[in-house]
Amino acid sequence: MFDKQEFVSKLVTEEKAKIVLLVMDGLGDIPVNGKTPLQAANTPNLDNLAKESDLGQTIPVLPGITPGSGPGHLSLFGYDPIKYQIGRGILEALGIGVEVGEKDVVARANFATWDGKVVLDRRAGRPATEESAKVVQLLSEKIKKIEDVEITFYPGKEHRFVVKFTGEGLGDKVTDADPQKEGHPMVWAEGLDEPSKKTARIVNELIKKIAEVLKDNPKINFALIRGFSKYPDLPKFPQVYKMKAGAIATYPMYRGLAKLVGMEIIETGQTVADEIKTLKEKWNDYDFFYVHVKKTDSYGEDGKFEEKVKVIEEVDAIIPEIVSLNPDVLVITGDHSTPVPLKAHSWHPVPLLIWSKYTRRGLSQAFNEFECARGTLGTIHASDVMTLALAYAGKLEKFGA
Amino acid sequence: MFDKQEFVSKLVTEEKAKIVLLVMDGLGDIPVNGKTPLQAANTPNLDNLAKESDLGQTIPVLPGITPGSGPGHLSLFGYDPIKYQIGRGILEALGIGVEVGEKDVVARANFATWDGKVVLDRRAGRPATEESAKVVQLLSEKIKKIEDVEITFYPGKEHRFVVKFTGEGLGDKVTDADPQKEGHPMVWAEGLDEPSKKTARIVNELIKKIAEVLKDNPKINFALIRGFSKYPDLPKFPQVYKMKAGAIATYPMYRGLAKLVGMEIIETGQTVADEIKTLKEKWNDYDFFYVHVKKTDSYGEDGKFEEKVKVIEEVDAIIPEIVSLNPDVLVITGDHSTPVPLKAHSWHPVPLLIWSKYTRRGLSQAFNEFECARGTLGTIHASDVMTLALAYAGKLEKFGA
The missing domain is CATH 3.40.720.10 (Alkaline Phosphatase, subunit A)
Incomplete structure (x- = not known):
C-alpha cells in the first residue's frame, strides 16, 4: 500500500x-x-x-x-x-490518563451481572460512577498479580473501567471476553497466537477472581473485558x-x-x-x-x-x-x-x-x-x-x- | 489492494x-x-x-x-x-435483455464478409437491423447445439448480435475470434485455461457452421465473436x-x-x-x-x-x-x-x-x-x-x- x-x-x-x-x-x-x-x-x-x-x-x-x-x-x-x-483499549486508557508502557496490554472493561451461567446485564444496571469507583478500589486491593503479570485497575464512567496487564511476553491478539448479548452464556477470551494465549489465560483467570471477590454483590458481580491492545508502534x-x-x-x-x-x-x-x-x-x-x-x-x-x-x-x-x-x-x-x-x-x-x-x-x-x-x-x-x-x-x- | x-x-x-x-x-x-x-x-x-x-x-x-x-x-x-x-459480452447481453445464468458464457458478435481466406468487411456492409434479425432467425433454426453446448442467438442493432453458450465446464478466458483489421486472415478463438479451451473449440466450430449456413449470402456470410464473459461474481x-x-x-x-x-x-x-x-x-x-x-x-x-x-x-x-x-x-x-x-x-x-x-x-x-x-x-x-x-x-x- x-x-x-x-x-x-x-x-x-x-x-x-x-x-x-x-x-x-x-x-x-x-x-x-x-x-x-x-x-x-x-x-x-x-x-x-x-x-x-x-x-x-x-x-x-x-x-x-x-x-x-x-x-x-x-x-x-x-x-x-x-x-x-488504534485499539479501543488503548484509546480508553489514554482517555483516562493511564500511562501505557511497551510491555503492557490494556483493555476496557464493563462491570456486569451474571448468575453463574449467563450474563444477565452487560452493564450491571449502570451503577453511578462513584459506586463503580469503590468497587474498582476494592479490586485493586484484592487482586494485584496473576502468575507473573501485574494487574492494575483504573475507574471510568458508570459501569466502565480499564485494566492494565504488565508482564513479559503478553500479546494483544485476544478475542473479547464478552458474550455481546445479554441472556447468553459467558464467552471467554481466546489468544490467537502464543503470546496472546498467555494474555487470554490471565484475563479469564482475572474474571473468575473478580467474580469471587464480588460474589456477594447482587448487581456488580462480574466483569467483561475487551478491546485488548498494546502500545502501537x-x-x-x-x-x-x-x-x-x-x-x-x-x-x-x-x-x-x-x-x-x-x-x-x-x-x-x-x-x-x-x-x-x-x-x-x-x-x-x-x-x-x-x-x-x-x-x-x-x-x-x-x-x-x-x-x-x-x-x-x-x-x-x-x-x-x-x-x-x-x-x-x-x-x-x-x-x-x-x-x-x-x-x-x-x-x-x-x-x-x-x-x-x-x-x-x-x-x-x-x-x-x-x-x-x-x-x-x-x-x-x-x-x-x-x-x-x-x-x-x-x-x-x-x-x- | x-x-x-x-x-x-x-x-x-x-x-x-x-x-x-x-x-x-x-x-x-x-x-x-x-x-x-x-x-x-x-x-x-x-x-x-x-x-x-x-x-x-x-x-x-x-x-x-x-x-x-x-x-x-x-x-x-x-x-x-x-x-x-464487467465483460463487454455480458453488458451487450444485459443491454438487450438476455437472461444470463451461472453456467453461461455470453459474447457479442458481428456479421462479417469474408472470402474464405481474409475478412473483407468486419461489419458485413452494416446491414439494416431488420435484415440482420432475419439472419439471426435463420441461424437459430439451423444451429442449436455444438457438442453438449446449447447455442442461443439474440439479434442486435445492424451487424451486431449476441451469442449465449450454455453447458458444463465452459470458461470465459477466451481470446477474441476476430482479426481486428480488414483484409487480414481470420484469427480464431483461443482458450487460456482448460474450461476456456472447451469454449474456444465450440466458438470456432460455431463460426464455421455459420459460414456454412450463410455461404450463399454475398455479404452476410461470416461472423466474428468476442468479449466472452461469464456472469461476474x-x-x-x-x-x-x-x-x-x-x-x-x-x-x-x-x-x-x-x-x-x-x-x-x-x-x-x-x-x-x-x-x-x-x-x-x-x-x-x-x-x-x-x-x-x-x-x-x-x-x-x-x-x-x-x-x-x-x-x-x-x-x-x-x-x-x-x-x-x-x-x-x-x-x-x-x-x-x-x-x-x-x-x-x-x-x-x-x-x-x-x-x-x-x-x-x-x-x-x-x-x-x-x-x-x-x-x-x-x-x-x-x-x-x-x-x-x-x-x-x-x-x-x-x-x-
Missing part, C-alpha cells in the same frame, strides 16, 4: 520553522435556523485571518465516514487513519517531520494521542487562556505546537448551540495572541464535525484555514463551513494538512527535478 | 432507513449559448431541494476518464469500477449495505446492471411517470430504491438540447411526489455526463445532490453543474456516494473510538 506519509517524509528538510496546529475539536457543524455556530459566532479575528489565508475543507477518513477522536487526530497528524488503527512525528513537537491539551485522550505519535506533552491549565499562556511560555522550546480545544466538541455532543458559539468566540479572542508570536504557519481546523443537531461526531467535511506569508489570499471573507467549502484549497483529505503545513513553512523539497 | 466498499461494509448497521437513488443518465453537460440543459430547464422543485441539500460533483472513474454505463453505475452503487470490470448490494434493494428502470441494460449487484428488479412501465407510480406502490417493500431515467442520456447522445431540457423538466415535476414519500435520504445524480455538443458520454464531473435532515443546507440556490462544483460536498469519487447516503441515513457506525 502506498504510504503518503513515507513519501512526504523523504522530502522534509531540516529548515527551521514554527508551525501551530490549532484543533477545535468537533468544529464543523450544520445550520440551525440558517446558521452554523461558526457563522453565528462573532469572530472578527478569525474572519480577518480568513481574508489572508487559504481555506478548504477536510475529509478525515473517507466521505461519509464518521471518525472517532483517534482516527480524526491521526489523520490531522499526517497518518493514514485506516492503516494505523507508529512512525514518530518528530522524526518524520524533522520538528521538535509539543502538545498543549487539557484532556488526557488528546495528550495520549499526541504521545502515541511521539510529541512531548507540555503541562498546561484547564482553559483556552491557560493553553495560550503555555504556548507563549514555551514558544522558543518547540518547532511544532499542537493546541487542542475540547469544548467545541463537548457542546456539540450536548446539543448546546449557544455554548458552542461561545467557545468559538473565546478562541477568536486569543487569535491575535497567536498571530503576535509570528508563526510561519498557523493551521486552524477540527478533527471532525460534531453538529449540534446530531449531538454526535459526524461525517461532514471539516473547515480548514491555513495562514502564512504564501497563501493565495483574497478569495474568502470569513471563516465558516460555507466559505471553506468554496475555498482555495478545495476539499482535501485531512492527512494532507501536515503536508500543506510543511510546504507553507518551506520545509519540503521539490519532488523530482 | 484496499477495498473501500469492504471497509465501509464493516461499519454498516441494521438500522432501518429509506434511501432513493435517482439516476438521470448522462445528466452532466456543458453550456450551449451560456447555459447547460440543467440551467436552461425550468426546475423549481429541484432548485428548492438544492436549497435544503448538500451539493457536490462526482468523478465516476478518474478525472478525464469517460465511463460506459457499466462502470458509471457500478461506481454509483459503491463498487470500485476499476476493480470490478460481485459482492451483493443487499448484503453489503444491509438493505433490501429494488431497481426501477425502463431499459434492460440498467435492470441488468442492478441485477448483477443483487438488487431485485421491480416491473414498471415506459415513462418517468410510470416509474414514480411504481416507486409509490412498492414504497413499503424495499429499503433502497434505484430509479433510472434514461432519456437525459439518449438526447445528449442525439445532440438534442431542447429535448434533454424537457426530460429534466419532466423529472422536476415528479420531485414533490418523491419528497412526499418522506425518504430519509434522496440522492439525485447521473452515472456520467453526456454533453449535447459531444453527442457522447464524457469525462466531465457529474452533478450530485443529497437531501436529508442532516445536510449543511443553505449554500446552494439551484441544482446545476456550477452550483454543484461549488457545493458543500466538494468533488468526490462516485463510489463515495453510497457511503454518504448510508451516513445521512444513520446506517454507519463511527470508525474508531
